[in-house]
Amino acid sequence: MSTLCDKKSLAVLGVLLLALVAACLVSLLAGAVPLSADDVWHSGIFRLRLARTALGVVAGAGLSAAGVIFQAILRNPLAEPYVLGVSSGAGLGASLAIVLGLSAAGAWTLPATAFAGALGTILLVYALARTPTGAAPVQTLLLSGVVISAVLGSILMFVVSISPSEKLHGIVWWLLGNLQVFDWGLLRIVSAVVGAGLAVSVLFARDLNLMALGEEPAAHLGLDVEWTKKLFFLLASLMTGATVAACGLIGFVGLMVPHTVRLVAGPDHRRLVTASALAGAAFLVLADSIARTIIAPREVPIGVITAILGGPFFLGLLRKRKASYWD
Amino acid sequence: MLSLQNVSAGYAGRFVLQNVVVDIAAGEFVGLIGPNGSGKTTLLRVISGVLPAQHGEVRLAGHNLREMGRRDVARIVAHLLQDHALGLAFSVREVVLMGRSPHLPRFGRETERDLAIVETAMDLADVSHIADRPITEISGGERQRAFIAMCLAQEPQALLLDEPTSHLDIGHQLSVLNLIRNLNRQTRLTVVAVFHDLNLAAEYCDRLILLDQGRVVAAGAPMEVLTAEMILNVYGVSVFVGRNPVSDGPHVVLVASGCPGVERKSAIPLHI
Amino acid sequence: MNNPAKRFWKALAAIYLVAAGFAVLGCSRNASHDSPTNAKLRIVSLAPSMTEVLFRLGAGESLIGATDHCDYPPEAARIERVGAFGAPNVEKLLALSPDLVIAAGLEREEVAEVLRRSGIRVLDVQIRNFEELFDAIRQIGEAVDRLQQAEGVVARMRAQLEAVKAQNETTPRGHRPKVFVEIGDHPLMTAGGTSFLDDLIVRAGGVNVAHEISQAYTSINPEKVIEWNPDIIIVAQMDRPGDAAVQLSRRIGWADISAVRNGRVIDDIHPDLLFRPGPRLIDGVKALAARLHKPEGKQ
Numbered sequence: 001m002s003t004l005c006d007k008k009s010l011a012v013l014g015v016l017l018l019a020l021v022a023a024c025l026v027s028l029l030a031g032a033v034p035l036s037a038d039d040v041w042h043s044g045i046f047r048l049r050l051a052r053t054a055l056g057v058v059a060g061a062g063l064s065a066a067g068v069i070f071q072a073i074l075r076n077p078l079a080e081p082y083v084l085g086v087s088s089g090a091g092l093g094a095s096l097a098i099v100l101g102l103s104a105a106g107a108w109t110l111p112a113t114a115f116a117g118a119l120g121t122i123l124l125v126y127a128l129a130r131t132p133t134g135a136a137p138v139q140t141l142l143l144s145g146v147v148i149s150a151v152l153g154s155i156l157m158f159v160v161s162i163s164p165s166e167k168l169h170g171i172v173w174w175l176l177g178n179l180q181v182f183d184w185g186l187l188r189i190v191s192a193v194v195g196a197g198l199a200v201s202v203l204f205a206r207d208l209n210l211m212a213l214g215e216e217p218a219a220h221l222g223l224d225v226e227w228t229k230k231l232f233f234l235l236a237s238l239m240t241g242a243t244v245a246a247c248g249l250i251g252f253v254g255l256m257v258p259h260t261v262r263l264v265a266g267p268d269h270r271r272l273v274t275a276s277a278l279a280g281a282a283f284l285v286l287a288d289s290i291a292r293t294i295i296a297p298r299e300v301p302i303g304v305i306t307a308i309l310g311g312p313f314f315l316g317l318l319r320k321r322k323a324s325y326w327d
Numbered sequence: 328m329l330s331l332q333n334v335s336a337g338y339a340g341r342f343v344l345q346n347v348v349v350d351i352a353a354g355e356f357v358g359l360i361g362p363n364g365s366g367k368t369t370l371l372r373v374i375s376g377v378l379p380a381q382h383g384e385v386r387l388a389g390h391n392l393r394e395m396g397r398r399d400v401a402r403i404v405a406h407l408l409q410d411h412a413l414g415l416a417f418s419v420r421e422v423v424l425m426g427r428s429p430h431l432p433r434f435g436r437e438t439e440r441d442l443a444i445v446e447t448a449m450d451l452a453d454v455s456h457i458a459d460r461p462i463t464e465i466s467g468g469e470r471q472r473a474f475i476a477m478c479l480a481q482e483p484q485a486l487l488l489d490e491p492t493s494h495l496d497i498g499h500q501l502s503v504l505n506l507i508r509n510l511n512r513q514t515r516l517t518v519v520a521v522f523h524d525l526n527l528a529a530e531y532c533d534r535l536i537l538l539d540q541g542r543v544v545a546a547g548a549p550m551e552v553l554t555a556e557m558i559l560n561v562y563g564v565s566v567f568v569g570r571n572p573v574s575d576g577p578h579v580v581l582v583a584s585g586c587p588g589v590e591r592k593s594a595i596p597l598h599i
Numbered sequence: 600m601n602n603p604a605k606r607f608w609k610a611l612a613a614i615y616l617v618a619a620g621f622a623v624l625g626c627s628r629n630a631s632h633d634s635p636t637n638a639k640l641r642i643v644s645l646a647p648s649m650t651e652v653l654f655r656l657g658a659g660e661s662l663i664g665a666t667d668h669c670d671y672p673p674e675a676a677r678i679e680r681v682g683a684f685g686a687p688n689v690e691k692l693l694a695l696s697p698d699l700v701i702a703a704g705l706e707r708e709e710v711a712e713v714l715r716r717s718g719i720r721v722l723d724v725q726i727r728n729f730e731e732l733f734d735a736i737r738q739i740g741e742a743v744d745r746l747q748q749a750e751g752v753v754a755r756m757r758a759q760l761e762a763v764k765a766q767n768e769t770t771p772r773g774h775r776p777k778v779f780v781e782i783g784d785h786p787l788m789t790a791g792g793t794s795f796l797d798d799l800i801v802r803a804g805g806v807n808v809a810h811e812i813s814q815a816y817t818s819i820n821p822e823k824v825i826e827w828n829p830d831i832i833i834v835a836q837m838d839r840p841g842d843a844a845v846q847l848s849r850r851i852g853w854a855d856i857s858a859v860r861n862g863r864v865i866d867d868i869h870p871d872l873l874f875r876p877g878p879r880l881i882d883g884v885k886a887l888a889a890r891l892h893k894p895e896g897k898q
Contacts, residue, residue: 044825044852051851075414103785107846110785132339161608165685166783173786173818180786180821182850203434210425212415217408219377221481222401222429267415297812297823299786 012265016278020057023282027053027289051181054191056285059179059247062194062239064261064280065201067254068273069236072208073229074138080255081240084125084141085149086118087251090244092156093117095171099163110174111186111245118241122233124148135226138215176301177250179288186246193242197235201273204231208269252306253280256314283310328353328517329374329404329485334383336373337541342381343369345541353484354515356508358522358532360552362562365538367521371487374519375406388484401429405478406487410494411470416461419454419473420445426480445480452476452506468499475506486510488520492527504531525579529553529571537561553577616690640743643695645687646703648726648877650675652736653701655752655878658743664695671871671879689713699742703735703876726876727815728798729760736878756881760802763888767804776891778805779829779858782874786818795876803887805831825852831891832858834866835874865890 028049063081070079093113096102102109129136129144160171181187201208207228210218219225243250257280258272265275287305294300329351337343344366351357359367372378373385376392385392387403405426413422426448427441449455452472457465462473471491478486486507492500508531510516522528528535529549537545537552539561545552555568558579571578643664644650650669653659665678666687679695682688689710692700700714702723711721722742724735733753740749767775778800782788790796791812800807808827809819834843843866848854858864868890872883 044855045822046852048822048825048852077414098785164683169788170783170785178786182784182821184851206428206431209417209421210428212417213411213413213422213425214408216377217406217411219397220375220401220404220406220408221425222398224397262415267417268421292820292822297820298814298817299820 008266009271012271012275013278016261016275016282020278020282020285023285023289024053024057027056027285030289030293048181051184051187052179052288053285055179055181055187055246056288057281058187058191058194059243059250060253060257060281060284061198061277062190062243062280063250063254063284064257064276065194065198065273066236066240066243067280068258068269068276069201069208069232070254071258072212072269073232073236074142075212075214076142077259078255079142081236081243082149082249082251082254084145085121085152086237086240086244087249088149088152088156089121089124090114090118090241091175091249092152092159093120094174094248095156095159095163098167098170098174099159107183108186114174114248115241115245118244119237121148121152122237122241126233136229138229173301174248175303177248177303177306178299178301179247179284179291180299181246190242190246194239197239197242198273198277201232201235202270204228205269205273208232208273209267212267212269248301248303250284250303250306252303252310253284256310257283260314328355328388329519330386331370331373331380332384332386334373334380334385336369336378336380336382338378343541344373344380346383347541347543349536349543349546351485351517351519353517354511356511356518356520356531356533358520358528358535358549359538360522360525360528360535361538361544364540365561366541367538368489369541370538371406371489371519371521374485375404375487376400377406398429401481401483403483404485404487405481405483407474407478407489407491409490411474413462416463418459419462419465419476420449420458422462422473423449423454423458423476423480426477429481444482445476448476448479449473451479451510453502468495468503471495471499471503472506475503479510483516485517485519488518490521490523493523500527507531525553525558526571529576529578530574550577553579640699641695641697642743643681643692643697643700644669644702645681645684645700645705647671647684647871648875649701649703649724649739650678651875651877651879652739653743656736656740656743656745656748658745661743663697664692692719693717701739701742726795727793728795729756729802729880732795732876732880733757752878756878759881760884763802763804763884766888766892770804770892776805776830777808777827777857778831778833778887778891779808779824779827780833780835780873782816782835787821787824788816789819791815791817795880796873799873799880799884799887803884804891805887821850821852825856828856829858830861830863832856832864833868833873833887834864835870 028046066081067079070081070083071077074083093116094110097110097113102113125141125144125148126136128148129140131137160168163171207223210221210223211225211228213221215225240254258276261276261279262272265271284302284306287309288302290309291300291302291305329349331347331349334347335342335345347370349370359370361367369378373380374387376385376395376397387395387400390399392400423445424437424441427437427444431437431441446455449458452475454469454473454476457469462470465473471494488507491507492503495503504527507518507520511518520532532549534547535549535552536543537557544561545557553568555566558564558566558568565582567580567582569578569580570576640661641663642653642658642661644653644662645666647666647668647670650662650665651671653662654672654675659674662675662678664681665675666682666684667680668684669675669678681691681695685706687710692714697719699720699722702711702721704725705711705723711723714721720742722738724731724738726732726735733756736753737746737749740746780790780796780800782790789809790807791814792807792810793813794815797807797810808824808829832847844859844862844864847864848859853859868883868886872879872886
């Protein structure tokens with residue numbers, strides 16, 4: 001009965017939108033360098049912060065939406081964007097690019113290899129999980145993801161172990177996630193991918209509700225389950241891959257934001273996808289503001305901040321509600 | 328209304344159903360019985376199309392199942408599973424509303440009519456009083472009825488039930504089956520249900536189909552199918568088949584003695 | 600994730616041992632061509648800068664072990680390798696049984712401990728500025744019995760520093776160019792007040808914009824660089840093709856930085872002259888000083 005337009009939806013989305021705007025304002029005004037209202041418009045620092053805030057919005061929205069999708073399709077509360085090994089695959093791509101010095105080929109080599117690693121991993125996991133009939137049952141996908149993640153992760157560890165110390169810092173920095181953005185081009189591409197992914201996800205969100213019933217009940221209700229799974233995996237993987245390409249590995253957002261928003265907004269995915277995207281964007285932008293200011297002018301990698309902020313917050317929320325939304 | 332002609336189907340190269348011929352007329356209440364592994368659940372899945380038949384033809388309401396899209400099938404046949412493990416706390420109303428999916432336009436919203444149908448379905452299934460409760464917080468029996476309401480919201484011509492009462496106490500068992508029988512009688516809803524309890528099957532079904540190792544061994548009125556001989560052949564146990572004093576139908580009485588049909592493999596006694 | 604990782608560590612250890620075996624084979628063949636002129640010290644250098652110092656002192660012959668990164672002077676190529684800079688192979692070190700091991704900021708204390716317990720003298724110097732560099736050269740000179748040469752080297756280096764200083768005096772302190780050293784770009788890293796780069800910049804006649812940061816090497820928020828508005832930017836990485844100034848100008852918000860706007864981005868001074876705290880640091884100072892005094896940069 002809930003759609004994007006009924007009263008509860010409007011209230012929830014409205015509040016989240018306000019939160020996002022507030023977070024963006026904080027992000028634009030806070031930072032390593034104090035900015036007065038005058039020089040705001042003209043300064044290069046403002047442009048830099050604007051780009052960074054934009055990336056935070058896009059990445060936060062993309063990761064949260066991907067988290068909602070994976071939790072719905074895999075029917076597992078522990079599912080999140082990196083559950084199928086994407087983090088290991090992307091990390092491997094990125095570290096190889098750094099160690100082999102491929103960034104000499106251009107500023108976009110690192111994002112490109114990370115993206116390729118992310119997408120390649122998903123395709124590999126899907127191919128491994130397919131039965132002869134062409135279906136990819138959810139349980140098999142999860143197992144396949146765990147296996148691939150372990151294998152790629154071990155290769156990643158090997159690469160890290162033999163990399164020279166001057167490259168190590170770059171690899172670790174990437175693995176911990178950051179919203180440092182240097183050029184608008186990359187930001188534009190990532191925004192386009194995440195934006196498109198979000199739009200299509202919202203359009204088909206009703207199907208996610210059916211998937212939550214289970215693959216067979218969803219089929220009984222007329223859903224083409226395999227096609228739906230493929231579509232949503234593609235959407236979630238593209239959004240995750242794009243985020244990872246631009247920001248490295250920012251953990252935790254894709255796991256906790258959907259759960260937290262679900263506690264407030266309910267499980268209907270037509271509302272949940274949009275709400276999670278807004279909440280995730282606000283959260284990441286806020287986290288980045290903190291990452292940039294607490295030890296200014298140095299930066300704390302944002303993956304550290306999301307982990308520190310999110311865990312206790314969710315714990316508190318859980319204790320306030322007697323029953324969680326997952327049985 | 329539902330017919331299977333020489334259907335063979337199975338998993339991973341192994342045939343579970345072999346050359347099955349089944350004809351179910353509109354408005355019938357048919358029970359599927361048989362030992363574990365005889366293919367009852369598989370048969371239901373073939374009828375609803377989730378498991379494609381490798382040989383033979385399945386027809387729903389005159390249409391060849393192979394030529395129908397999933398939404399077309401869902402508008403004719405509703406399939407209730409044994410157990411719905413739903414982790415997300417949708418309200419009962421939201422779950423029942425999902426039953427309208429086959430009828431909703433691809434990207435459309437539910438209309439007033441859809442909501443009205445949902446209310447009717449919940450009323451019929453007697454879950455209106457818990458319409459706004461999260462489905463994770465209601466009892467097993469209530470949950471089963473909620474999912475029945477969801478199936479009813481599909482406005483199907485046939486309802487497939489896979490052991491609809493196995494997790495319920497006798498009170499709920501009877502209330503669910505009574506509900507289904509009422510729907511069958513009043514709206515001519517075709518019902519095909521898998522039963523483990525032979526007596527319940529005898530009570531509620533117009534016709535029984537007995538399966539054994541993927542083949543139809545017997546089909547007919549409960550009186551004809553539920554004979555001691557048939558049960559011994561198929562289930563391998565000796566029973567006594569009497570008469571139900573209330574409904575006048577067959578009543579299977581299980582005999583809890585030694586198993587004359589089972590050979591003892593070794594003579595080593597167990598000292599417990 | 601343990602089992603695959605363990606297999607890889609074992610494989611890695613095996614690879615290192617095999618590689619060490621080959622290295623021993625290879626270098627022992629080379630070593631047979633070099634006949635030592637007198638019974639002398641067996642020295643292992645754990646830092647490229649220290650290798651250069653030893654050669655400058657004329658003690659290059661005594662080197663029996665060096666890191667993979669020890670590439671200068673060219674004669675150093677014949678020396679047996681003991682591992683990467685920062686990650687020496689302890690077994691190899693012990694196997695070579697040197698008399699003296701020289702390191703510049705050995706991060707792993709346990710390595711020094713193991714060596715000392717085996718009776719090997721470990722000299723670990725810390726070089727945060729030129730004075731400490733001179734001290735280190737003297738210390739090493741003493742340890743290898745070339746104190747005289749060491750004093751000579753130091754005196755020459757001092758003289759060159761004085762010459763540069765004299766030239767710098769002509770520029771009033773307030774007008775010294777502000778310099779930003781970009782050591783890395785992912786993340787953006789620079790050298791703070793306690794690094795020898797800071798001293799190098801001062802000696803070359805400039806001011807390190809990151810001087811207020813106490814860390815020697817640290818990541819930095821790009822916003823800060825915009826605020827500092829350096830006149831000169833030194834880019835460490837040489838593996839980026841194309842004009843560094845153009846690339847930096849494409850960064851969001853950086854186009855207005857003085858250094859970028861005027862094209863005063865230096866990416867052609869050999870990094871070893873700037874980042875290796877050894878005898879060639881003087882050449883780095885001279886090269887940088889020359890660039891700082893050019894009124895306009897490359898276009």
